[in-house]
Amino acid sequence: MAALVTPAASVVSELVVRGRESAAVLEALLQGGSPQEHGGIRELAAEILLCCDRALAALHGRDGVHAVALASRKRRSSEPDGAASQTRPKRRMRASSGSTATRVEKRSTAEDGHIWRKYGQKEITHSKHPRLYFRCSYKHDIGCPATRQVQQSDDDLSLYVITYFGDHTCCHGDEAVAAAEEKDVKMQPFVINFGIGSATESSTSGSPWQNSDDGDGRSEIPRSSHAVCLPEGGEADELRLKVTKVETTSLGSQPASPAAAELSSSPDVSCASPAWDPLSSCWEWDQFVESSFDFVSRFIDFDDFALYQ
DNA sequence: CGCATTTGACCCGC
DNA sequence: GCGGGTCAAATGCG
Numbered sequence A: 001m002a003a004l005v006t007p008a009a010s011v012v013s014e015l016v017v018r019g020r021e022s023a024a025v026l027e028a029l030l031q032g033g034s035p036q037e038h039g040g041i042r043e044l045a046a047e048i049l050l051c052c053d054r055a056l057a058a059l060h061g062r063d064g065v066h067a068v069a070l071a072s073r074k075r076r077s078s079e080p081d082g083a084a085s086q087t088r089p090k091r092r093m094r095a096s097s098g099s100t101a102t103r104v105e106k107r108s109t110a111e112d113g114h115i116w117r118k119y120g121q122k123e124i125t126h127s128k129h130p131r132l133y134f135r136c137s138y139k140h141d142i143g144c145p146a147t148r149q150v151q152q153s154d155d156d157l158s159l160y161v162i163t164y165f166g167d168h169t170c171c172h173g174d175e176a177v178a179a180a181e182e183k184d185v186k187m188q189p190f191v192i193n194f195g196i197g198s199a200t201e202s203s204t205s206g207s208p209w210q211n212s213d214d215g216d217g218r219s220e221i222p223r224s225s226h227a228v229c230l231p232e233g234g235e236a237d238e239l240r241l242k243v244t245k246v247e248t249t250s251l252g253s254q255p256a257s258p259a260a261a262e263l264s265s266s267p268d269v270s271c272a273s274p275a276w277d278p279l280s281s282c283w284e285w286d287q288f289v290e291s292s293f294d295f296v297s298r299f300i301d302f303d304d305f306a307l308y309q
Numbered sequence B: 001c002g003c004a005t006t007t008g009a010c011c012c013g014c
Numbered sequence C: 001g002c003g004g005g006t007c008a009a010a011t012g013c014g
Helices: A007-032 A035-063 A065-071 A082-086 A175-182 A258-263 A285-299 A302-308
Strands: A103-107 A116-122 A131-136 A147-152 A160-165 A190-193 A241-245
Touching: none
Parallel strands: A190 A241
Antiparallel strands: A103 A160, A116 A131, A131 A147, A147 A160
């Protein structure tokens, strides 16, 4: 089981947790019964399905797309011929300068569902905050040209100005699922039992979901800038999932991330989540996985995932 | 050891 | 020449 704490397993963990968060909010909405709140129910349900679907996809893709991605990330070694190292024959491509931005957004979080890899940071004159440069993690794998720049707004420190360049060619649809489909792997039904381990049980010795923001006020960028890829418009229709029981329980004290806060439209619902680093679109996996993987494993019989390996 | 991140240097457009 | 975007060696972590 410990061997499952891999990047793929981490992704699965987070996805399922997010699914559970959404489920908790969903139930709160249902209990509230306010008609105006029902507007979000379908969206939440879609989120749940999508998260769980992604969890499956992550496992399906581990030997496929994800493995390919990992394998080809190796940096080009220094030029073997000294002459080449003397000069820089390669012209540098400028994705942003000269070309227009695909879109510019101001958001409270840099999360956008895609996997980005930071490749630079620059202090910008007349700007208090550095600009961070990201490219799609699949740039070198499948040549996804998407890049983005993230800069904290000087006007509103809670906002991040995100400028996108280029369109993603990597996450149109779910390539992991597609890879699984190519292999004709059947999505077998499995059970996520959110009820195993009651709230009281899981929240005994303090909250395992403590916000990592414990005072230094500055979230470091985690080692991995892999955000969970949750592209918009994903369909979870092939998902064969049985959620046997969902309990809305107070697992944590408060949402630990903007994303969780967004999900948690009801103040009565406490959603647990890893700490989110808005600048790098990263979950703080170190704290999250260690503290919660065991917890998450209560919900999931990971033995079922052996089916996909 | 392999990987992602950091960061100084290089390159390019204005 | 300057400012900003990108590269890639160095670094450090798992």
